[in-house]
Amino acid sequence: MSELIGLQRRAPVETLDCGDDAAVWLSRFLLGEQSGIRLGYYREQFRRNIELQYPKYFRDYVNIRLESAGIYTDLTSYHLINEASIDDLNTILENPVVPNNFRPNILVEGQNLEAYSEENWNWIKIEEVVLRYVKPCTRCILTTVDPEAGNLSADREPLKSILRTNNLKQPAHIKCEGKKAVMGILIELWKSGEINVGDEVLVA
Structure with a gap:
């Protein structure tokens, strides 16, 4: 039952991944790391x-x-x-x-x-x-x-x-x-x- 409740509460959002270059730049700038953040592009149909x-x-x-x-x-x-x-x-x-x-x-x-x-x-x-x-x-x-x-x-x-x-x-x-x-x-x-x-x- 708890799994069902969890599924009902989720609302996945589809995004287009903007690629490794953007991800590395943001991760370095915000985290000081080579990875950890990815940039997604949202479209209204999602x-x-x-x-x-x-x-x-x-x-x-x-x-x-x-x-x-x-x-x-x-x-x-x-x-x-x-x-x-x-x-x-x-x-x-x-x-x-x-x-x-x-x-x-x-x-x-x-x-x-x-x-x-x-x-x-x-x-x-x-x-x-x-x-x-x-x-x-x-x-x-x-x-x-x-x-x-x-x-x-x-x-x-x-x-x-x-x-x-x-x-x-x-x-x-x-x-x-x-x-x-x-x-x-x-x-x-x-x-x-x-x-x-x-x-x-x-x-x-």
Whole structure:
């Protein structure tokens, strides 16, 4: 039975190997070794089947679909946080955190934004780019890693405080993942384009 569960959780991704020259160069540069790293090229037709890896998400989250998946990300390629959410969290932390603790692709700021309001955004438009809400971004122990030093916090912060102040709310989501801490949202790309720091963000 354990082997079957393991197989269900895997989602292999096909890549084109870029050859020995690239592999040796990267291994020398990053590891100081002759081998250890290989470079793969991903093609869109290699898209993995995330429903095999996360069947319960497809049962309990209505917006998730096969097209939500990125290349090597767990579920989606894009993660957005409203800066007011981080500011609100920092009011209760002894040691404030920075956005890099949560590794968002997109950080939104605005004078009238309420903390955690991004969880109610169904659509996000930035210039010509259109993104769609998929699910809340549940958090794990990696949020407690100092992004500069790489050390785990001894007190499990900020994860402990997030779990106390902002977690999954919908019964179906709690059934799926438990009462997990939430910071930001996972989103998928509906219309591609270029975005830049300072672009206007429209939400609906």
